[in-house]
Amino acid sequence: xxxxxxxxxxxxxxxxxxxxxGSISKLIExxxxxxxxxxxxxxxxxxxxxxxVGNKLLSDAIQPYxxxxxxxxxxxxxxxxxxxxxxxxxxxxxxxxxxxxxxxRSHLYPLNRLSFGKWLDPMIxxxxxxxxxxRRGCEWQDIYLLLSEFPDLLCIICDHGCWGMDRLxxxxxxxxxxxYIDTAQYFVDGGxxxxxxxxxYERILFGSGFPESYFGGIMLMLKHARINDEAKSAIxxxxxxxxxxxxxx
Amino acid sequence: xxxxxxxxxDSPLAKEFxxxxxxxxxxxYDLHGHMGDYPPIFMPKSDLTxxxxxxxxxxxxxxVFSHHLALLTPDLGNQASIEAVKQYPDRLRSYMVFHPKYPxxxxxxxxxxxxxxxxxxxxxxxxxxxEVPLTDPRFxxxxxxxxxxxxxxxxxxxxxxxxxxxxxxxxxAQEYPRIKLLLGHCLHAEWQSATQLAHDFPNVYLELTxxxxxxxxxxxxxSGVGSDKVIFGTDLPWFDPHHAIGAxxxxxxxxxxxxxxxxxxxxxxxxxxx
Numbered sequence: 001x002x003x004x005x006x007x008x009x010x011x012x013x014x015x016x017x018x019x020x021x022g023s024i025s026k027l028i029e030x031x032x033x034x035x036x037x038x039x040x041x042x043x044x045x046x047x048x049x050x051x052x053v054g055n056k057l058l059s060d061a062i063q064p065y066x067x068x069x070x071x072x073x074x075x076x077x078x079x080x081x082x083x084x085x086x087x088x089x090x091x092x093x094x095x096x097x098x099x100x101x102x103x104x105r106s107h108l109y110p111l112n113r114l115s116f117g118k119w120l121d122p123m124i125x126x127x128x129x130x131x132x133x134x135r136r137g138c139e140w141q142d143i144y145l146l147l148s149e150f151p152d153l154l155c156i157i158c159d160h161g162c163w164g165m166d167r168l169x170x171x172x173x174x175x176x177x178x179x180y181i182d183t184a185q186y187f188v189d190g191g192x193x194x195x196x197x198x199x200x201y202e203r204i205l206f207g208s209g210f211p212e213s214y215f216g217g218i219m220l221m222l223k224h225a226r227i228n229d230e231a232k233s234a235i236x237x238x239x240x241x242x243x244x245x246x247x248x249x
Numbered sequence: 250x251x252x253x254x255x256x257x258x259d260s261p262l263a264k265e266f267x268x269x270x271x272x273x274x275x276x277x278y279d280l281h282g283h284m285g286d287y288p289p290i291f292m293p294k295s296d297l298t299x300x301x302x303x304x305x306x307x308x309x310x311x312x313v314f315s316h317h318l319a320l321l322t323p324d325l326g327n328q329a330s331i332e333a334v335k336q337y338p339d340r341l342r343s344y345m346v347f348h349p350k351y352p353x354x355x356x357x358x359x360x361x362x363x364x365x366x367x368x369x370x371x372x373x374x375x376x377x378x379x380e381v382p383l384t385d386p387r388f389x390x391x392x393x394x395x396x397x398x399x400x401x402x403x404x405x406x407x408x409x410x411x412x413x414x415x416x417x418x419x420x421x422a423q424e425y426p427r428i429k430l431l432l433g434h435c436l437h438a439e440w441q442s443a444t445q446l447a448h449d450f451p452n453v454y455l456e457l458t459x460x461x462x463x464x465x466x467x468x469x470x471x472s473g474v475g476s477d478k479v480i481f482g483t484d485l486p487w488f489d490p491h492h493a494i495g496a497x498x499x500x501x502x503x504x505x506x507x508x509x510x511x512x513x514x515x516x517x518x519x520x521x522x523x
């Protein structure tokens with residue numbers, strides 16, 4: 001199996017953590033040891049301190065590593081803290097940034113058309129994924145509201161919780177064809193098997209949640225899940241490879 | 250392409266679990282399980298047959314559990330646990346749930362416990378669910394009974410809890426030194442406090458359910474008190490044992506530590522009952 005991890009970060013969190021991975025070299029070493037071949041990464045500073053500073057820390061760090069792809073963080077267009085969308089998207093291409101993260105609760109804005117329309121309309125056209133983490137700066141009602149206004153948005157829901165959250169994300173998967181979930185914290189027994197059986201494997205992406213979670217938990221689960229090899233391969237890397245191949249930057 | 254020669258880690262146990270999903274030399278004893286539905290959670294494999302299937306897939310030799318009905322439905326008591334163990338006596342043992350809010354049930358609880366020595370290996374407390382602190386007098390009959398009979402007690406513990414946090418566990422561990430007290434979830438997120446308790450009290454053990462999703466916690470516990478005080482558990486059917494196993498294989502500890510945690514410590518604790 002080959003694993004393309006959609007949910008990895010690095011850097012030292014402001015409030016500390018049990019086992020942070022501070023440097024890109026340490027991240028690369030951890031990925032190699034676990035047997036991960038590609039990762040979509042972000043820097044914790046993008047959330048904790050400054051999207052602008054964090055975005056630069058991220059893109060500078062990943063440049064020497066072609067198996068790493070980046071996610072920058074957005075802010076509302078109205079305050080002018082980031083370059084205009086067309087400039088920003090061009091910078092993304094140069095920096096190997098292929099997805100975007102937002103943290104509406106932490107950075108204090110509503111994730112809706114009024115504040116984010118100028119980002120999200122072109123993101124739909126360009127097939128750029130937005131990644132939302134329930135572990136950090138986002139709540140379910142934010143996602144429900146966002147998708148009600150932008151039903152075609154390519155949205156990856158990460159870290160949706162370990163407490164069997166199917167009742168919360170399955171309605172979104174049913175209603176919106178461009179919504180995906182990752183596997184970080186999705187370790188309710190039989191959860192992946194039930195989801196694959198009910199809706200198929202195409203909407204599930206391998207994500208570890210590293211460094212807050214161990215790589216091996218979800219990897220071993222997926223390796224021995226009661227689903228066929230085609231489904232395992234798609235979840236481990238194929239679905240994310242397809243999504244990123246369709247990004248038009 | 251994956252240029253690594255192995256997945257998760259290069260330890261022999263990791264290679265075996267990666268290849269087979271289980272290990273011949275390393276059986277799993279899961280000392281924190283449940284069974285049946287739980288209202289807020291979608292759990293697709295919570296019935297007895299499905300749980301045994303999961304145990305087979307993951308190499309879980311024995312599960313010690315308390316049925317959700319025993320935790321949530323005092324009217325039915327521990328009957329569902331008894332019936333499950335009778336169906337799979339080689340694979341299951343149960344904790345007797347003690348409900349502190351119904352003193353009228355106490356004498357019947359002990360009668361049932363003594364009637365089924367082939368079923369019960371100890372007691373289960375869940376102070377957060379029942380909203381009674383471990384130190385409350387309503388728990389006293391159960392602690393005295395367990396202390397007298399040197400029972401295993403698995404208590405839910407959580408770092409932020411006012412019912413089963415560090416302060417409550419510290420009092421209980423001092424007061425009842427003959428019980429074998431398993432700290433379910435290791436005072437979740439207060440790993441240093443849990444380690445301190447296991448260090449201070451020979452009768453206190455650290456049980457790992459829900460610890461596996463906080464990278465670095467396993468290393469903190471093992472380096473702080475030693476792997477011979479750490480017990481494997483998953484909350485099955487809440488969490489897939491393969492997730493817990495994979496996390497333990499990822500952690501920066503030795504395979505000897507893993508053998509202690511996966512089976513050796515449990516084999517010692519359960520020896521009088523098996």
